[in-house]
Amino acid sequence: MTATAPVSPVPVAPAGLSERARRYVEVAGVRVDRQNLGQRREAWIGLGVPAREIDRATAFQDRWGGLALPPAPFYEGGPRILGADRPEGSATEGWWHPAGNSRVSTAYGFMIGPDGAFGIHAHRWTPLHASTHGWVESLALADHARRWARSVTRVTRGAVEALDLGGFEPVPEVRGVTDTWWRGRDSLIAVYRGEAVGMDAPQCLEAHVYEGLDEWGLHGG
Incomplete structure (x- = not known):
């Protein structure tokens, strides 16, 4: 044992x-x-x-x-x-x-x-x-964003690359390397590239867009 x-x-x-x-x-x-x-x-x-x-x-x-x-x-x-x-x-x-x-x-x-x-x-x-x-930190932020966002949208494949991150800033506490989080005026975006990169599988590229967040939803904690 x-x-x-x-x-x-x-x-x-x-x-x-x-x-x-x-x-x-x-x-x-x-x-x-x-x-x-x-x-x-x-x-x-x-x-x-x-x-x-x-x-x-x-x-x-x-x-x-x-x-x-x-x-x-x-x-x-x-x-x-x-x-x-x-x-x-x-x-x-x-x-x-x-x-x-x-x-x-x-x-x-x-x-x-x-x-x-x-x-x-x-x-x-x-x-x-x-x-x-x-x-x-990324798990905690996803849990927080789900609770406070008015809408959550799942984006996949080429649509992830088409996301406009202008005006967004990286969320530093998640210490992103392949996976990153981005904070905008009233939105948070999580970009998950790990499976796409690690397994040469672009079909696995995915992002989650959390919209309609107030100041607490964006920065709470």
Whole structure:
């Protein structure tokens, strides 16, 4: 039986999140038992995993492990529960470790990259957000926007590229890389490019347009 580290079922949001994301984690999230990676350390070192990569995975586990959040609006809902496992990679390519198991069967896994980015790994690595903080901020912002928008429109394929983002500014807290959020006068736009880029699948390009937002809807939190 795999040892787990007991935690309180009521999550405490990791430091560094916005007020909006902190509320989202603590109200909508649940903490469950998480694997104790320390008991696997020697075995992983024996398999050639560098100690510094095990330390990095352990730090992720300590901060995010066992956190279950509501389904994401894309990527088949995202990881069911955030959690690290054995790092994979090499000295030449860099090292990744899992970020949590998918809710459903997908053609990719959710991983943390060599530079700490949160992304998906299929036949290539595609960073979505520069950090796990950014991923969680994007979930919190999507939840917030759905609650406050007067209308939500799903845009796909070529129509995404045709969106006019003039007059919009990037939302910095989501730390977007391949996926980005944009804030306009009374609108928010989430652009999801990860599957299209990571799987060479332009038909997967998608954006969600949230319109009719007041000042609280745009900036609340």
